Amino acid sequence: MKIREEYTCPLEIVHDMIKGKWKTIIVFQLKDGSKSLAQLERDITGITQKMLLQHLNELRHWGVVDKINYEGYPLHVEYYLTERGQKMLQAVKIMQEIGIDYLVEHGQTDFLDSKGISYKK
Template sequence: MKIRDDYTCPLEIVHDIIKGKWKTIILFQLKDGRVQLSKLERDIVGISQKMLLQQLKELQEFGLVEKQVSTGYPLHVEYFLTEGQGRKILEAITIMQEIGIDYMVSHGMTDFLDKKGICYKAEDTHK
């Protein structure tokens, strides 16, 4: 992905870096540390391997994700957040996740949260 030359706000750059259906989900999946490509494919419902690899490549180019390839058979590839910008953007994505949970709880969408095993507190939502 190419970054534009002209911006009116630094937030536009961040938007360009993480925009799209999959990038924030991929970054959130990496929150607990190193993850194998096959696990990302299983855990992100609806993403193709081609799209996943493309998005991971772009996240690497922007310095948010790194990968480690271990030689041998079978090939072992793990992806993880960078200590700097990767971990920093995770803080923002975690807040976005919490806002999404609050919205779902306040709109009676807790069946989905329960099905996914996502923890929430009904009393924490705005009434």
């Protein structure tokens, strides 16, 4: 993860926080509360554990996500959205709505139905 020294506007900082294929999806998956690494891996189709860990670490760096380490064996860690992450989630939900609208407009509701995502008909 490369961190720029200078930005032309604050939006560039946010772009750096969430750029990549998986970060917005990770934020969305944490919308209902904390999840373990295994839960996130199961819930995000196509992501590898290595990529998930990399993106979680980057989101932690930016203060969007944090983790709780529980004592005992086996090791148990849960990730959750910070206050900044909760703000980011609001934007991600809007992005989700835009994606749903697009799919509906283009007659691609089979995908939404297969995922159990509700939409206006």
